[in-house]
Amino acid sequence: MSQAHEASLTEHGGHGDDHAHDHHPFHQHHFATMEQQFDASKIGMWLFLATEILLFGGLFVGFGIMQSKHSAAFIAGHHHLDWQMGALNTCFLLISSFTMVMAVWAASNNRNGNKQGILVTNLLLTLGFAGGFMVVKYFEYSHKIHDGLLPGKFFHYTGPDLVPNMFVFFSFYFMMTGLHGFHVLGGMGAITYLIIRSLKGDYTSDYFTPVDLIGLYWHLVDLIWIYLFPLLYLIS
Amino acid sequence: MADVIASPAVHTADHGHHADYLSDPEHKGIWSWMNTVDHKRLGVMYLWCVLAAFFVGGLFALLVRLELMHPGEDFMNAEQYNQAFTLHGAIMVFLFIIPSIPAALGNFILPLMLGAKDVAFPRLNLASFWVYVTGAIMAVTSIVVGGVDTGWTFYTPYSTSTGGAVTMMTMSVFVLGFSSIFTGINFVATVHKLRAPGMGWFQLPLFVWGIYATAIIQVLATPVLGITMVLLVMERAFNIGIFDAQIGGDPVLFQHFFWFYSHPAVYIMILPGMAIISEIIPTFSRRTIFGYRLIALSSVAIALIGFLVWGHHMFTSGESALAASIFSFLTFLVAIPSGIKVFNWIATMYKASISLDTPMLYATSFLLLFGIGGLTGIFLGALSVDIHLHDTYFVVAHFHYVMMGGTVIAFLGGLHYWWPKMFGRMYNESVGKIACGLVFIGFNMTFLTQFFMGSQGMPRRYYTYLDQFQPLHQFSTFGSWVLGAGLMIAAVNLMGALRGPKNAPANPWGGTTLEWQTQSPPITHNFVGQPSIEHNPYDYRNFKVPSDAV
Amino acid sequence: MNTWLRNLFLPNPASIKAEGVDDLFMFILWLNILFFLLIAGLVVLFCIQYKRKSATQKTAHIEHNTALELTWTILPLVLCLVVFFWGFNTYMQASVAPDGAMEIQVTAKKWIWSFGYPDGSVAIGKLWVPANKPVRLIMHSEDVLHAFYVPGFRIKQDVLPNRYTETWFHATEVGDYVIPCTEYCGKGHSEMKAVVKVVSQQDYEKFLEEGDPDEKGLPPEKLGASLYVNLGCSTCHSIDGSKGQGPSWKGIYAQQHKMIDGKSFEVDENYIRTSILQPQSMIVEGYQGIMPSYQGQIRERQLVALIAYIKSLK
Ligand code: HEA
Ligand code: HEA
Ligand code: CUA
Ligand SMILES: [Cu+2]
Secondary structure: OOOOOHHHHHHHOOOOOOOOOOOOOOOOOOOOOHHHHHHHHHHHHHHHHHHHHHHHHHHHHHHHHHHHHOHHHHHHHHOOOOHHHHHHHHHHHHHHHHHHHHHHHHHHOOOOOOOHHHHHHHHHHHHHHHHHHHHHHHHHHHHHHHHOOOOHHHOOOOOOOOOOOHHHHHHHHHHHHHHHHHHHHHHHHHHHHHHHHHHOOOOEOOEOHHHHHHHHHHHHHHHHHHHHHHHHHOOO | OOOOOOOOOOHHHHHOOOOEOOOOOOOOHHHHHHOOOOHHHHHHHHHHHHHHHHHHHHHHHHHHHHHOOOOOOOOOOHHHHHHHHHHHHHHHHHHHHHHHHHHHHHHHHHHHHHOOOOOOOHHHHHHHHHHHHHHHHHHHHHHHOOOOOOOOOOOOOHHHHOOOOHHHHHHHHHHHHHHHHHHHHHHHHHHHHOOOOOOOHHHOOHHHHHHHHHHHHHHHHHHHHHHHHHHHHHHHHHOOOOOOHHHOOOHHHHHHHHHHHHHHHHHHHHHHHHHHHHHHHHHHHOOOOOOHHHHHHHHHHHHHHHHHOHHHHOOOOOOOHHHHHHHHHHHHHHHHHHHHHHHHHHHHOOOOOEOOOHHHHHHHHHHHHHHHHHHHHHHHHOHHHHHHHOOEHHHHHHHHHHHHHHHHHHHHHHHHHHHHHHHOOOOOHHHHHHHHHHHHHHHHHHHHHHHHHHHHOOEOOOOOOOHHHHHHHHHHHHHHHHHHHHHHHHHHHHHHHOOOOOOOOOOOOOOOOHHHHOOOOOEOOEOOOOOOOOOOOOOOOOOOOOOOOO | OHHHHHHHHOOOOOEHHHHHHHHHHHHHHHHHHHHHHHHHHHHHHHHHHOEOOOOOOOOOOOOOOHHHHHHHHHHHHHHHHHHHHHHHHHHHHOOOOOOOOEEEEEEEEOOEEEEEOOOOOEEEOEEEEEOOOEEEEEEEEOOOOEEEEEHHHOEEEEEOOOOOEEEEEEEOOOEEEEEEEOOOOOOOHHHOEEEEEEEOHHHHHHHHHHOOHHHOOOOHHHHHHHHHHHOOHHHHOOOOOOOOOOOOOOOOOOOEEEEOOOOEEEOOHHHHHHHHHOHHHOOEOOOOOOOOOOOOOOOHHHHHHHHHHHHHOO
């Protein structure tokens, strides 16, 4: 983005020269103030989260309708999920949400680098718990794959409790947790980016928009899991 | 309303001429376009893309009409015909009409109208463009590698069982959806945060209100289309068992998902068209708009109620009588705000000073054609009548009147209105009017006939038909040629102007909104200094017509 | 004027539902015409009357007018409510078949309609019904969506693969009425047609006893020619040598045909017979096994007639 010739252009303007104050390095030229820039980003993020909710919303509605259609199959299917694993993952995500809050707090109070350590530590913790979540998912998935409890036409489970249309449950299980898993992975990428930039000292109380926004995103990922967990693991 | 104001178009004169965004020496060469974050350049690039899509979609339409000259097989067999109308519909909807006004004209004009330097997220805007291009390439690939014959509605279980490149096409729709979402997010944030100092919500030009309401629908409805397309692809690829009746799924569920997006999408199509009309009419009437607040709020009302009526596409699908009744009832409610707008526009022309330049000619055509299109929606909303009319040419005629006669006519009006601003050149006014006339006549020849055929029982998506319909079909085909000729002339006129000198004044029509306060074409940063908001838009009491206005 | 418009837009009403629908249709049509004339009239009038006289002409500054705005909010609202209730009423009255209606099972598959009668007989492509009796149709599809539409009766209902849907009618006039399929179903969609044959009660009873009177007394070849259309063979098979969904019938008799499994057969009476009754057992090279089986839906006499017809196509 070309902030360079910005100054020269505003010179021409007779009025409205509110660019007189000095430029923060991350200030984009089309915003009048840092505050305006922050608010705009925040609105953008909330809108993005709304689209995420609707995206998952479609799957939730589909799940609800299929469940009422094949309720026996869904109940039989959910017995193959390990609720303890699910609960463990719920804990991981809840704690990681907390560490994320801490990170945002640290960033927003980071004056002259006094909260730098807290910021980085909490981001690392968040990343760690997210990683833990993925490890647990890995064990759950490999167990299902081993049993042939797979979506759609790949379903080849033959155990005694086989119920017609059980594959539909696993179609939804894999689509929903899979989509959620991708979001966790995406979040891990984003948090890694935050860690790198925090280490460079980019985030201070004057500018911590990315930490704030990715924090919001991370809470949403957490929240979706809070709905997925009872829906998939605890139906009855 | 606060005291009105206009201190128009004088600023530019004070400051002499600056290099404009097209010829800015700091941004030269192809690469500077490919990775530009300037909303004006992105708007222009979008414009070329949607016009190309319109052209390709139009060619398919002409082929469809040609095949329908006679009953029986003329030059396409059933399979080719099915692909032709599917591609016509899909290209027109997903590649042309949805991005057309918001992404092309909206991108260019909206920040100018707000007195902003750019949209809130310029890089997201760039991403939106390239995502669109990716989606378009995927759509073209799917045509090349096998074609698609599902209809633009992709109804299951046909779409899960037919061959061809359906998977590629649905993925392309998925990708295009993201582009639309990005645009929507950008505009909402821009309108909230980047208004010039002093510009309150009720000082926004109505174009901005319309695009804002559209953006809300884009953000809230498109993700559902996205997940629907994913489920469809999954069903095709892995038989997940949600839509396919053979394995326990529910094909009608797909229709609910699809229309939950696609009905709001028809308002994504029309609201920007209405937004343009709300600009053109006051400018060429030189009169303040009648009922500003009602027009502004009715856009939002349409956007919100529009989410609740999707079931009116499914009256014959086997949905329950209760559901059908509720959907029918709500359908009538959405008609009211549209009516308010139509009458407010007409009232704006009362005691005005009307000049029928090309954009205004399109705006008046819009009033008549959208009127017919909207009013015929009333037939379709009425339960027992829709049972008879559903999936006949009556529906085809209805939606062409609103989409082609409404949105596309408004889009053409907008192009002629802002062309001088965008490119700094005036087109030939007489040729513009002739083209508009031909489009109007050709359009009515093509589609008025289809109302009669439809209610007489001519089903849609038929490549052959009973002999009794031949005269009307033939007449309709002739009409499509007149229409095509009119559009061609308009295109040659506009494109031809680009080769001439930059002769457009800053404010050729005497408009009061902010985009007319900067030079034509605008400089890279839009305004020299911060434009002043001393008046509500459309206030002509103290307006001084610039001496070089046409 | 009203009758003229009615005939311009609507086919002859031939069922008791049609009247109610048509009255509402005409009401909305007049409403449309009225509002269109109002809009067009005002636009044209204003364009003429308030044409710009000079570049600096001043205009009235009218920001709004509450009374007017209320008028054009409330008036359309009231009219819309009228249309809604009227449409709702005619729809509800027509939604449930009266008790004692005669029941017919309708099966749709790509791209033929077949009708199962209470006595167990099945007719393809022709729905024989008595006039002035309510008839209830219970419908399902064997593959994709189709829709059962009779423009003359103003009824339409989608036919679904996973469940039964129903509609009913009460025909008032003897005659033939087309049934076009109106839910897009692929290649043969435009040609997926059947006919409702509304006949008098005597003729209907005669049909039940003796079968289709249209078929009686025709020499086999002629009958075959009409079955070619009525049974839907023409959707897939041409008789002029051009390739369709299935092979053309032109000159196939006594030819050698290769199947996709490499075997080869001579096209004789037996081969044709098996092709019609068990099409999946032998699939001709270069085609897919999409032909539906006609087992149990076609009478011996019809089979013979078809064979004779195919033989006659040189
Ligand atoms: C730009 C797109 C657009 C717009 C704006 C509309 C607007 C409306 N549409 Fe349309 N519609 C489509 C695009 C659009 N539609 C498409 C694409 C399809 C078919 C898709 C497919 O199947 O492929 C369709 C199909 C469709 C159906 C389903 C038909 C069927 O398949 O059986 C219905 C049914 O209710 C319907 C109704 C309406 C109504 C009531 C409005 C209203 O919003 C109109 C409101 C406007 C007015 C009413 C005119 C102005 C008002 C006045 C002048 C005041 C006076 C009015 C009264 C007294 C009533 N439309
Ligand atoms: C935006 C939406 C849009 C637009 C504009 C059009 C435009 C046209 N449509 Fe479209 N149509 C649809 C959307 C649209 N259609 C949809 C969604 C369907 C349903 C598909 C389905 O059933 O699945 C459909 C179906 C449909 C059918 C029914 C097919 C069937 O059911 O069997 C027919 C038949 O007549 C038809 C005809 C036409 C014609 C003649 C035009 C003409 O107006 C086209 C005129 C355009 C041109 C001739 C191109 C010329 C362009 C240029 C020269 C460039 C211009 C550049 C500048 C002015 C700068 N369309
Ligand atoms: Cu069967 Cu269309
Ligand atoms: Cu709709």
